[in-house]
Amino acid sequence: MTSTEAAAEAPASEEKPSAPTATRRERNAAARAAKAKKADGPRTLEERLAERQAHKERNAAQRRRYRAKQKVKRAEARAAAPAVEEQHAPEHGPGRPKVRQGIVVSDKPDKTVVVRVDIARRHRRYHKILRSSITLHVHDESNNAHEGDTVRVQECRPMSRTKRWRLIEVLERAK
Secondary structure (H helix, E strand, O other): OOHHHHHHHHHHHHHHHHOOOOOHHHHHHHHHHHHHHHOOOOOOHHHHHHHHHHHHHHHHHHHHHHHHHHHHHHHHHHHHOOOOOOOOOOOOEOOEOOEEEEEEEEOOOOOEEEEEEEEEEEOOOOOOEEEEEEEEEEEOOOOOOOOOOEEEEEEOOOOOOOEEEEEEEEEEOOO
C-alpha cells in the first residue's frame, strides 16, 4: 500500500465513528481526535469563520430534523387521541350563558328565589383553600323552588334591578 492510498483511507476511517450506529460519546471522541490532528499550527481568520459557519449549518440542519420529527409525533398523537368533551360549565361568551349550582336561601318574593352559590378556590401563592359565597336573585316563573332546595340557574337578560338569573331545574328537594 502506498502513502497516497493510506492518506485516502485515513479520512474514510475517520468517517466510520460518525456512522449512525456509533454512540454520541464515540462521535464526540472522534471529533475531538480529528480536531487535535488538525491543530498543527495557528488557523487563519478565514478558516475559523468557515469552520464556524459549517458548525452553524450542521446545528441548524439537526434542529430542523428534530423539529420535523416532533411535529410528526405531535400530529400522530393528536390524530390518535379522541376528542375530549369538557364536563364543566362552559366559559361565558356570546351565546353561552353561565350556569351555576346553589342552595335556595329564601323564596319569599313572588316568582323570585335567592340562591347562595358557594365557591372554594385555592390561593395562587399560599395554596390555602379560600371559601366564599355569592347570592343571586333568580327568576322562578312557577314558584317551583323552596328554601333549602339545591338548584341549577342560568344567566339571562336583566329581569329587574337585581335579577339576572333564571331557574333551570331543581336538582334536590329540601327534607
